[in-house]
Amino acid sequence: EALGIHQPGDLTMDLRLGSQRKEIDIVSPFLNANVRGTFEWQHLYPGIRRMVHAHLPELVGTDSQGPYNEEMTLQLTLQDTMLLRRLAGIHLKTPLPTRLNARLNTALSILDVEAESPEILYGGETLKNIRLHIDNKPEMMQQQLTLQRIIKQRPIEVTMENFAGYNRLRSVLKWDNKRQPAQTGTLDVAATFMRDEAGQTMVQASMSPTQITISDTLWNVHPATIIHRKGATSIQQAGISQGKRHLMVNGIVSKREDDSISVNLNDINLDYIFQMINFKALEFTGSATGLIYAKNLLEAPVADAFLHVKDFCINQGLMGEMDVHAGWGNRGKSIQLEADMRDSKARHHTQLQGTITPGHDPGSGLDLHIHTKRINLFFLNKFTSSIFTNLQGRATGYARVFGPFKQIDLEGDLIAEEASMKVNMLGTSYRLYGDSVVLRPGNIWIKNATAYDNFGSKGDKEHCALVDGHLAHNHLSNLRYDFSIQAKNVLAYDFHDFGDQSFYGTFFADGNVHLSGQPGELTVDVNAKPLSGSILTYNVGSPETLTEASFITYTQPADSLHTGTGGQAQDREEEEANDIHLNMDLDITPDASIKLLMDRKSGDHILLGGYGRIRAHYYNKGKFQMYGVYRVDNGIYKLSLQDFI
Numbered sequence: 001e002a003l004g005i006h007q008p009g010d011l012t013m014d015l016r017l018g019s020q021r022k023e024i025d026i027v028s029p030f031l032n033a034n035v036r037g038t039f040e041w042q043h044l045y046p047g048i049r050r051m052v053h054a055h056l057p058e059l060v061g062t063d064s065q066g067p068y069n070e071e072m073t074l075q076l077t078l079q080d081t082m083l084l085r086r087l088a089g090i091h092l093k094t095p096l097p098t099r100l101n102a103r104l105n106t107a108l109s110i111l112d113v114e115a116e117s118p119e120i121l122y123g124g125e126t127l128k129n130i131r132l133h134i135d136n137k138p139e140m141m142q143q144q145l146t147l148q149r150i151i152k153q154r155p156i157e158v159t160m161e162n163f164a165g166y167n168r169l170r171s172v173l174k175w176d177n178k179r180q181p182a183q184t185g186t187l188d189v190a191a192t193f194m195r196d197e198a199g200q201t202m203v204q205a206s207m208s209p210t211q212i213t214i215s216d217t218l219w220n221v222h223p224a225t226i227i228h229r230k231g232a233t234s235i236q237q238a239g240i241s242q243g244k245r246h247l248m249v250n251g252i253v254s255k256r257e258d259d260s261i262s263v264n265l266n267d268i269n270l271d272y273i274f275q276m277i278n279f280k281a282l283e284f285t286g287s288a289t290g291l292i293y294a295k296n297l298l299e300a301p302v303a304d305a306f307l308h309v310k311d312f313c314i315n316q317g318l319m320g321e322m323d324v325h326a327g328w329g330n331r332g333k334s335i336q337l338e339a340d341m342r343d344s345k346a347r348h349h350t351q352l353q354g355t356i357t358p359g360h361d362p363g364s365g366l367d368l369h370i371h372t373k374r375i376n377l378f379f380l381n382k383f384t385s386s387i388f389t390n391l392q393g394r395a396t397g398y399a400r401v402f403g404p405f406k407q408i409d410l411e412g413d414l415i416a417e418e419a420s421m422k423v424n425m426l427g428t429s430y431r432l433y434g435d436s437v438v439l440r441p442g443n444i445w446i447k448n449a450t451a452y453d454n455f456g457s458k459g460d461k462e463h464c465a466l467v468d469g470h471l472a473h474n475h476l477s478n479l480r481y482d483f484s485i486q487a488k489n490v491l492a493y494d495f496h497d498f499g500d501q502s503f504y505g506t507f508f509a510d511g512n513v514h515l516s517g518q519p520g521e522l523t524v525d526v527n528a529k530p531l532s533g534s535i536l537t538y539n540v541g542s543p544e545t546l547t548e549a550s551f552i553t554y555t556q557p558a559d560s561l562h563t564g565t566g567g568q569a570q571d572r573e574e575e576e577a578n579d580i581h582l583n584m585d586l587d588i589t590p591d592a593s594i595k596l597l598m599d600r601k602s603g604d605h606i607l608l609g610g611y612g613r614i615r616a617h618y619y620n621k622g623k624f625q626m627y628g629v630y631r632v633d634n635g636i637y638k639l640s641l642q643d644f645i
Helices: 041-055 082-088 270-276 377-384
Strands: 012-017 021-027 031-038 071-078 098-105 110-122 125-136 141-151 154-165 168-176 183-195 201-207 210-214 217-221 224-229 232-242 245-254 260-269 284-295 302-314 317-328 335-343 348-357 365-376 389-403 409-423 428-432 435-440 443-452 464-474 477-494 503-518 521-530 535-539 579-588 593-599 604-619 624-638
Touching (some): 183 217, 270 284, 317 348, 317 365, 317 377, 365 377, 377 389, 377 409, 428 477, 443 477
Parallel strands (some): 521 579, 535 593
Antiparallel strands (some): 021 031, 031 071, 098 110, 110 125, 125 141, 141 154, 154 168, 168 183, 183 201, 201 224, 210 217, 217 232, 245 260, 284 302, 302 317, 317 335, 348 365, 389 409, 409 428, 409 435, 428 443, 443 464, 464 477, 477 503, 503 521, 593 604
């Protein structure tokens, strides 16, 4: 039962074992196999090892027994890896059958292996279209492996070829993502195995000059020499370059404290490094120059990095010049980090100190203390795009970023010396000056901040709003927000064309606004009075409104103007992916106007002023609806007549 065999017929094994020839057939839900040949099981491994020894005698030893005259053919289909998981604890999955065909003749030094698998899942990795070929002849053994490695649901083509013979092993690795930006390259290494003066095996490898492409940028791979002796590996001039830009590695890796290795960087973009390690949580860019030293790497590693970074950016937000020192190994397993960032033109200065502890064990994570003066807030756009965009500004204060890597949190107190942002669904932009931002675990509070529209200035009593609320999060994910706004003649909505919609308008308002939601969902509740300069333009002649049975009903003066459902609405481009609900309760006065566009081509329209209480509901993936009683006080009907006699 542990093998998945629950009833007769689940596993069929047919054995024909003669004095020399063997025939074995296995049929089961997880494995089908066919073995034929003249061989002894215990002689297969030493027989194959002897074939490899013939090509690489200084690397692979052999026994003194033999000769081995094993001859075998194998056909195998693996349909389910359940057996490996249950017996060996190997968590490997093959959703589709994996096939292997092999032919072995040790007397003639023949080994021919063909294997293919449509997909293999192992250790969080997804590999597809795997093909392996091994061919051994008396003069050479060669191997070719091709596969697709899936990263972010996109394939990277990988090819690995090895050629062995005469104590020499050549390996060629190629990769290509087959898309833009291009990530391609070739590494070509040839290793020779020999004996040193003490009779110990040593390896001398040379790396041939090739080229690699990182994010569409072509780099030259330098010719390098790598020598490995017992307990020590020497690296000479390994690296990549592009003009004056380079990354070079030199030194010795061993257990000796006086052996060290150095990495020399000149004008290397940090983006390349973080792309290679597939780090996506934050986007770091800038040109790094400096040295990295490491020693005692095989015993108790100690490393130090001293780097200067030009045009350092976080999520495309410019931080200026950065000097950073990182040390590892002096205090346990943590990386000690010190950084100083300056942008003299913006009067920005930030100092960062703390630790980063790699791994997944208890105690791993980070603890960074940040003291800043006028840090660039643009980097926050990555996290706030569901609420507003084009966040600009500067902040001063203290912040701490801490916690395990999957449970990062914030605390601190900042002053937004100046900040501006655009609320896409409203088409409006706002500015803040000198308001507090309070960071606490799980929450970011903005208390009694004053926001100004584009018509207001710091200290004005109009064109401003009092904002109070917070953003809640679970370790910087699952963002939720809740804000209350008290407006005083604020530009609250501003679009100047229909786009694909049936209405647009400009609203200046007094009143209260409540915003709440989370990524992908926003609800806005408005209770306000539109003021002078406010106008709603509604396209009566749009196909959506014409399909309604009755969107406007004219009555006697003592009665009302009733509005029904209009066309679908959306906030231009950014709203399409989000669910946005706008609920309005408006106290209309003659200061605000309603414009009913009768003919979009001729411009015929009715312009109305009056009194009323209008309720409106807007859903960007549904319909725009207005209800209420509106008493017309005055109006103009602009009418164009053609062929009038």
